[in-house]
Amino acid sequence: MATERYNPRASEPKWQKAWAEKKLFEARNDDPKPKYYVLEMFPYPSGRIHIGHTRNYTMGDVVARYKRAKGFNVLHPMGWDAFGMPAENAAMQNKVHPKEWTYQNIATMREQLKVMGLSLDWAREFATCDVDYYHRQQMLFLDFVEKGLVTRKSSKVNWDPEDMTVLANEQVIDGRGWRSGALVEQRELTQWFFKITDYAQDLLDSLDGLDEWPEKVKLMQQNWIGRSEGLLIRWPLASDVAGEHELEVYTTRPDTIFGASFMAVAADHPLAKKAAETNPELAKFIDEVRHMGTSVAALETAEKKGFDTGIRVVHPFDDSWTLPVYVANFVLMEYGTGAIFGCPSGDQRDLDFANKYGLPVIPVVMPEGGDAKSFQITEEAYVDDGVMINSRFLDGMKPDRAFDEVAKLLEQKTIGNRPMAERKVNFRLRDWGISRQRYWGCPIPMIHCEDCGVVPVPKADLPVKLPDDVDFDRPGNPLDRHPTWRHVKCPQCGKDARRETDTMDTFVDSSWYFARFTAPWAHEPTDPRAANEWLPVDQYIGGIEHAILHLLYSRFFTRAMRATGHLDLAEPFKGLFTQGMVVHETYRVGGASNNGRWLSPAEVRIEDAEGKRRAIEIATGEEAAIGSLEKMSKSKKNTVSPEDITDGYGADTARWLMLSDSPPEGDVEWTDDGAAGAHRFMQRIWRLVSTAAETLAGVKPATADAGEAGAVSKATHKILKAVGEDIEKLGFNRAIARIYELANVLTTPLNQVAEGKADPALQGACREAVEILVHLIAPVMPHLAEECWETLGGTDLVAERPWPVFDPALVVDNQVTYPVQVNGKKRGDLTIARDADQGAVEKAVLALDFVQKALEGKAPRKVIIVPQRIVNVVA
């Protein structure tokens, strides 16, 4: 009888080797089985695997192993999102080449992932910094250029003058560069853009069809795309300004046009610039606005300020009505036309502005049933639905009718030789600027020639390889000061020309890697046949932090790849799942204030004193404040590395812990107790199986339908069904609870078997139950499952075996126990044959003691019988 403890450190490598030798996880593109593509967002090789990765990849692996057992040809690949700034920062700080740093990290992290026993197809592995990969990305770029999906235009960027690079908005913290701390400047730079806005409407509409995506993510994308329907109105200028005779304004509320009391334009608006030429005070104001901070805090607290340009416009419906044009600091050049008309009564911001500058406030919408004569707006704008007032021919209409009326009338009027108004759909979504003044990224394959302009690198000359001989002793882009790399002949005229030295945003790399996995050996970016066969990804799993950018870019890229013939679908991810974070409580000595000192979990000892948990710093004996659960971060030192579990308890324990207790979309707390508990359960399974294994050796699995054995079979098949359903729905925590339940149910019978006290029927049922148990734990604890299977005499691997099939006859009971309520409160139970008709159930219920007592001899008012559920007697 095997009674030793299960030793994961010995077993896990053994089974990993066995799987690898049989190449069980290598997907073949010509496999006739139905396909299933499961993918976890690939990691950035920062140095070490984080516990969050462990959770993410465990979830994907459970799905992959389950689907494989269900008979699918499963593609479950892994790669590395390997370009990006941290490699360059490391180069600057530690004098190590970004390439060396990156590949070193990849090597480390690959080994860490292998310890996890993930069923990954390592044959398809690649890193986005492989020349082989970015070569294909450059091919795609050129195809996009040819298709008109790429433009080059000037745009405002956050410029870090110290690091001499463009920063993304999220890299600007309180107006300063996140790394250098230098004050960020706004600069106009000519940049490369992908024309994602061409697909704005399609990207919005297609969200509807993504019914396996979280509503939350779809909503976030919808808001990000930000579609609005409005009217473009051309207001005549009272007198021409430097040849201009109109001001174009975009509005979603043309119905409020009679409430207009001023116009406001952005500081960068052409009209503002022209007016400033002759007005030094205005020029000064515009300059001030430009230098205002762009940080969230600055915007929130910034006072609404304006400056009257002296320019006047004429109201489209009243030649005698003129309105002043202000330059205002809250109007954005990037949205609409960079100009608005202000209707103070219907917009809080406009109202504040009007009150500040003494502009008229005319209420134009009032609540239905209100009194038009007395209705006034002073401090709070009225933004709800209602009826039009003070609006001449619009009076009495609802705002949406007034909208149409104004649109209809102004469309017919003309200004210059254009209509005075046009209906226009506006999007918040901007084109995707991909230029980065960095070294460690995919070079943009373009050449600047003085005579020919911007010329694409001929495909035959690809790849444009990053030069290795670069130095990072100075800030800025090393490609810009490389002695030879940037000098090149113009492919068109042959004259000396200059390479584009910008590289692509790393989001480009991650926007098509899922397609590359389908045929990573292909010479073209994709093998369209393979891509169309495997895609869309059936189940994509990753963090919510990518809900907008990565997922939106990938959706755009798939469309662009379709337009250029690389694949033939629009939506890359059929099912999306966003998993929660791994959190841990924090410890801090020296008070909760800012001067406190954070401690790592390893530095504290938890004591239980009179029911209260206390954390004591081991080194000093000082008590530390226990802080809330927070995302693991280096600054708060509440990180736990996967090795903390795998070194002691093994990969299966780590995998089990990551999926236990908490729903996968929510945060999971890492606790020592949890890890110990998961490990205890693993040992318990091993003990259950291994102690019974000898007695069960010659026993044939059999399903029993009666007696003690029948109860075992019944419970086992019910749980088998439930676990399958839970995994399909990614309800891993529920699946695990069911498995605990099965272990609890089997404990007594299996002990009987081990003690030789079981009859043949119970032995057969137990044999079957144990086999099912082993298959049920296999997706989560694959190594233990193999060890158990071997102990039971299995000659093949669980990893290559099919998922067990439950017997439908066993999951329904012949007898049903109805809870019986009287007036909605449970008073007892009724056990009756499953197929008893309503009449029989009612008769039996009314005969029950407690029901008779409650009815006091009277007839019930009503008896509600919900078949297979509940009975309620209304007295």
Next chain:
RNA sequence: GCGGGCGUGGUGAAAUUGGUAUACACACCGGACUUAAAAUCCGGAGGCUUCGGCCAUGCGGGUUCAAGUCCCGCCGCCCGCACCA
């Protein structure tokens, strides 16, 4: 400001989507085994109770035979976007 979500034991959480509230786990308590401890196994447990019951899913109301679940109003927490016209 706009949009969305959440609130259930000491703790993480279940609840077939309107049908027995608290499955499963952690922690806790008791028992067995042990010289002892660990490990393991068995058992207990929402609160109050006059032992008939009564009260409990953030608070208050409503719909319903029946509400954690649906509706209305509060309170609290979390997330996303944000000067978007």
